[in-house]
Amino acid sequence: MKNLEFRTASSARGGLLVMANVAGVAAGTRVGITDHSGRRRNGLVIRTSDDAVLVEVFEDTDDLDLERTWVRFLDEPYSLPVSRDILGRVFNGVGRPRDGRPPIVSGQHRDINGAPLNPAARAYPREFIETGLSAIDGMNSLTRGQKLPIFSGGGLPHNRVAAQIVRQARLLGEAAGDFAVVFAAFGVSSQDARFFQEGFEESGALERLVMFLNLADEPVIERLLTPRAALTAAEYLAFELDRHVLVVMTDMTAYAEALREVAVLRGDVPARKGYPGYLYSDLAELYERAGRIRNRPGSITLIPVLSMPSDDITHPIPDLTGYITEGQIVLSRELNAQGVYPPIAVLPSLSRLMKDGIGGDFTRPDHPRVASQLFASYARALEVRGLAAIIGAEDLSEGDRRYLEFAEAFERRFVGQAEGDQRDVYATLDLAWDLLSMLPAASLTRVSEEELAKHYKPGDKVTR
Amino acid sequence: MARIIEINGPLVRLELPGALLGEQVRVGALGLSGEVIAREGDTALAQLYEDSTGLAPGEPAEGLGHPLSVELGPGLLGGIFDGVQRPLEAIWQASGDRIARGVQIPALTRDRRWDFTPAADRLPGMVLNGGDILGTVPETASIEHRILVPPDVAGELLELAPAGDYDVDATLARIRMRDGTLRKLSLCQRWPVRRPRPFRRRNHAGEPLITGQRILDTFYPLLKGGKAAIPGPFGAGKTMLQHQIARWCNAEIVIYVGCGERGNELTDVLESLPKLTDPHSGRPLMERTLLIANTSNMPVVAREASVYVGITIAEYFRDQGYDVVMVADSTSRWAEALREVAGRLGQMPVEEGYPAYLGSRLAAFYERAGRVETLAGNTGSVTLIGAVSPPGGDFSEPVTSHTKEIIQTFWALSKELADARHYPAIDWLESFSGYVGEAAGWWAEHVDPDWAEARARALELLSESEELRRIVNLVGVEALSSEQRWSLEAAELIKEALLQQAATDAVDSYASPAKQYLLLAGLLAIHAEGLRLIALGVPARRLIELPVVAEARRWKTRYGDAELAALRERVAGLTEDFMKLEGEYAVASGSAARVAAEEGGQP
Ligand SMILES: Nc1ncnc2c1ncn2[C@@H]1O[C@H](COP(=O)(O)OP(=O)(O)OP(=O)(O)O)[C@@H](O)[C@H]1O
Numbered sequence A: 001m002k003n004l005e006f007r008t009a010s011s012a013r014g015g016l017l018v019m020a021n022v023a024g025v026a027a028g029t030r031v032g033i034t035d036h037s038g039r040r041r042n043g044l045v046i047r048t049s050d051d052a053v054l055v056e057v058f059e060d061t062d063d064l065d066l067e068r069t070w071v072r073f074l075d076e077p078y079s080l081p082v083s084r085d086i087l088g089r090v091f092n093g094v095g096r097p098r099d100g101r102p103p104i105v106s107g108q109h110r111d112i113n114g115a116p117l118n119p120a121a122r123a124y125p126r127e128f129i130e131t132g133l134s135a136i137d138g139m140n141s142l143t144r145g146q147k148l149p150i151f152s153g154g155g156l157p158h159n160r161v162a163a164q165i166v167r168q169a170r171l172l173g174e175a176a177g178d179f180a181v182v183f184a185a186f187g188v189s190s191q192d193a194r195f196f197q198e199g200f201e202e203s204g205a206l207e208r209l210v211m212f213l214n215l216a217d218e219p220v221i222e223r224l225l226t227p228r229a230a231l232t233a234a235e236y237l238a239f240e241l242d243r244h245v246l247v248v249m250t251d252m253t254a255y256a257e258a259l260r261e262v263a264v265l266r267g268d269v270p271a272r273k274g275y276p277g278y279l280y281s282d283l284a285e286l287y288e289r290a291g292r293i294r295n296r297p298g299s300i301t302l303i304p305v306l307s308m309p310s311d312d313i314t315h316p317i318p319d320l321t322g323y324i325t326e327g328q329i330v331l332s333r334e335l336n337a338q339g340v341y342p343p344i345a346v347l348p349s350l351s352r353l354m355k356d357g358i359g360g361d362f363t364r365p366d367h368p369r370v371a372s373q374l375f376a377s378y379a380r381a382l383e384v385r386g387l388a389a390i391i392g393a394e395d396l397s398e399g400d401r402r403y404l405e406f407a408e409a410f411e412r413r414f415v416g417q418a419e420g421d422q423r424d425v426y427a428t429l430d431l432a433w434d435l436l437s438m439l440p441a442a443s444l445t446r447v448s449e450e451e452l453a454k455h456y457k458p459g460d461k462v463t464r
Numbered sequence B: 001m002a003r004i005i006e007i008n009g010p011l012v013r014l015e016l017p018g019a020l021l022g023e024q025v026r027v028g029a030l031g032l033s034g035e036v037i038a039r040e041g042d043t044a045l046a047q048l049y050e051d052s053t054g055l056a057p058g059e060p061a062e063g064l065g066h067p068l069s070v071e072l073g074p075g076l077l078g079g080i081f082d083g084v085q086r087p088l089e090a091i092w093q094a095s096g097d098r099i100a101r102g103v104q105i106p107a108l109t110r111d112r113r114w115d116f117t118p119a120a121d122r123l124p125g126m127v128l129n130g131g132d133i134l135g136t137v138p139e140t141a142s143i144e145h146r147i148l149v150p151p152d153v154a155g156e157l158l159e160l161a162p163a164g165d166y167d168v169d170a171t172l173a174r175i176r177m178r179d180g181t182l183r184k185l186s187l188c189q190r191w192p193v194r195r196p197r198p199f200r201r202r203n204h205a206g207e208p209l210i211t212g213q214r215i216l217d218t219f220y221p222l223l224k225g226g227k228a229a230i231p232g233p234f235g236a237g238k239t240m241l242q243h244q245i246a247r248w249c250n251a252e253i254v255i256y257v258g259c260g261e262r263g264n265e266l267t268d269v270l271e272s273l274p275k276l277t278d279p280h281s282g283r284p285l286m287e288r289t290l291l292i293a294n295t296s297n298m299p300v301v302a303r304e305a306s307v308y309v310g311i312t313i314a315e316y317f318r319d320q321g322y323d324v325v326m327v328a329d330s331t332s333r334w335a336e337a338l339r340e341v342a343g344r345l346g347q348m349p350v351e352e353g354y355p356a357y358l359g360s361r362l363a364a365f366y367e368r369a370g371r372v373e374t375l376a377g378n379t380g381s382v383t384l385i386g387a388v389s390p391p392g393g394d395f396s397e398p399v400t401s402h403t404k405e406i407i408q409t410f411w412a413l414s415k416e417l418a419d420a421r422h423y424p425a426i427d428w429l430e431s432f433s434g435y436v437g438e439a440a441g442w443w444a445e446h447v448d449p450d451w452a453e454a455r456a457r458a459l460e461l462l463s464e465s466e467e468l469r470r471i472v473n474l475v476g477v478e479a480l481s482s483e484q485r486w487s488l489e490a491a492e493l494i495k496e497a498l499l500q501q502a503a504t505d506a507v508d509s510y511a512s513p514a515k516q517y518l519l520l521a522g523l524l525a526i527h528a529e530g531l532r533l534i535a536l537g538v539p540a541r542r543l544i545e546l547p548v549v550a551e552a553r554r555w556k557t558r559y560g561d562a563e564l565a566a567l568r569e570r571v572a573g574l575t576e577d578f579m580k581l582e583g584e585y586a587v588a589s590g591s592a593a594r595v596a597a598e599e600g601g602q603p
């Protein structure tokens, strides 16, 4: 069938093309379309019967002349050629080179849709990944095989945070050399694309990196393929080349909007806010490709970045993401306005798998309790700040005023750090103790007596 | 000739004359499995349990003549199966890390022989009925698998195999049915999943299901055979709570259905349960547990089937006379699978895209829970606990609101509590249990006659504190009387020292009923002692500073279930903690009261 061209288009509308009288076309097959001007388009079979085959056309169906449209069914799903050489390369949204270098030549092609991992084949995520950001490493640690999204909002610096993580992320210990990053950006402006690409080149991160870029002015449907292509590359690196792969994808909101657009064309029943009922399953198909596999050394850790429409965490995109991922890192407009970078709001953030990645075996024995103490003390400090807003800071007790200072120092010095500042986890924990030492030892009930004796520095006048 | 006519996602139209509704089909060169959901003349519409990519019109199709059914027999426990009961461990060994399509491996292993012992009084010539026990197999060290006559079989026992090792297909018994036909019985039988297994009658009296989770057992109890829902937004703790129940509850069999949720959570269960021991039987927990997994990245249609597969297996163990608990995480994903198929069938959506029959499907499903007298006259139960994942955490959405009308126990998880790291984040005001009266009898008999009263008093303190908290937020703590400040403190104490329970803490993860009651009684005693002192003129501030108030917060982790005698002694000696303070004020109390009365103010 692959070698036959059909010219039996019977209708075309809104990105969908109907082909008549083509028997035996397989569901999900890739389609090549040539129009009267010789322009090539791509498509996918989404419904097929002997009488009619429904093709979704990626570049839209505008200007198709039905009598002069030639369609070829390629008998295969979308696939990505893979080899070791993908490292250091930049691809477009569907895996074609974007860096001016030749295409990947390889006998190995992988279906970008992947196949569901057998739950019995999974191994539980464990071990620490350092991002070099204190708010994440110290209090919301990332674990190999975890999926931990960044919830952001329009105008917040999530792209800068994502890029910083891509540049800085590393493993501790022996596995450090086996680390790789897959970075996918979809629906981004060409300016953002340049920011990412140049930033990674300059920092030398590109060598261990595979990049997929789909720009805002490129076909919407390609956006649906970009994360799949990226995850396919990650699976190859992780489970065939034994790498520990960190996948960073931005912006999932652009992805979900593309999905909605296509669903409307297909006439699918909408569930909430016009998004199709299968948005959950569709996102899960992507996110669940992260993980570890029994008896295999590699791992895929996933950080999807998304901007919450109107900062609304109950919007279907963050909501359904939260229902699939293992925690979330939330960026705060308030901190951002105060000039804190990265503006990570630690209280609504949570890494559900943190406990399996930190502590004596992975980072430092005091880490779990220090994190818990920081949470408790900062939560208390925010209460005090709320109180101060009502009764005025002058009327606070001496003890409360120390909390107020702690909150300020915590946000400026612990959460806040420069874009070029890579703090290792030990520096992060030491810094945490510096800050906790601003508070009375008796109030630090989450850490142990021994830890206090070892790390607490009474009377330390903390400088700003 | 049966063949594929059309493919539309998971739906395929087949030329399949004579197909039955619900009939299992195999389609395409790969032999993908699915079921018939509609018929029109000689064509049938089937939904596939597997991804249809690559399937083409014209490929062959075949009807199997039977509806979706499960294999029931030894070899289920300790296993993990997919949504249509394919054994995932065996599939992993056969086809690797990714689930290959079209694999057909029977649920029960054929490679193993089981040690069968016939029941003592079963003799040829006697009449056997459906549900009667033929004999037993020690399936795991803690669970004896009782081999039952299938519900649809009754007649004269012609022959019963002697004790020995048999595989699941070996003939164990021959029965002459009433119509004269012969039936061979083996260790394994089949049952269609969408049809409830029959029982003699419902048996309403019941005892509480003890989960070891204080806020559940003490405040919002569930009975064996009851129905409960755990609604909550993402991250509130539904899965953790279900894991805790699966680990620690005093059921004999636990069926964990991971329906449209994370693969890692099943791995967590698979990796942790073999290492944990059942506090009730002392055996590894995995021996009594069975997992059904249709994770969120697995085909949606099998998701809809998975809860039925789970409940049917639960009923089968119930029919053996066991108390079974089934937890389903999450019923919302099942409902969404229903919605997706309804949408593709072009059925009219009513609320948020859900079909009109959502409520009745949910009700019929939960109705399969219950405590029953089995066909053989024994008692068994199925307790159903479903997580609900409302979009945006909004409890007024269709799945949560329908479920709320069906269940008796409602454990409402709150985002505010979870954000404050108060776990389990069960909202004590919004939750309810319709079983408190029945549970009270059990607690009075087995733990303490004052249980119901203590429980009520604690709840009263909690709801009163809500009101007080509002006042404080408006006008500051100074506006409260000493008594009110102390009650507020006592409520905080109950929240921290009793309601909060870290699943991750080795000691506190499980609390026996006796420990639960001691903690409750101890905290209430602290409150009562304090009130007594306040009447003597002691200010609340002094009470709050008493060391016992801080110490009580550590009781739950300090006293494990082995140290209950010490905890009992500690609680009995509480008066002493207040004695010094009392001494200070008792002398002055006469004058203090007089001064207060003269000033007309609060003591
Ligand atoms: N009882 C508990 N003890 C300690 N931690 C808890 C407890 N319950 C919840 N948590 C914390 O909350 C996190 C989220 O809990 P869980 O995974 O059960 O949420 P969920 O309601 O199932 O969310 P989702 O709907 O996304 O599946 C856990 O990873 C853990 O950190």
Ligand SMILES: [Mg+2]
Binding pocket: B238, B239, B240, B261, B329
């Ligand atoms: Mg969950």
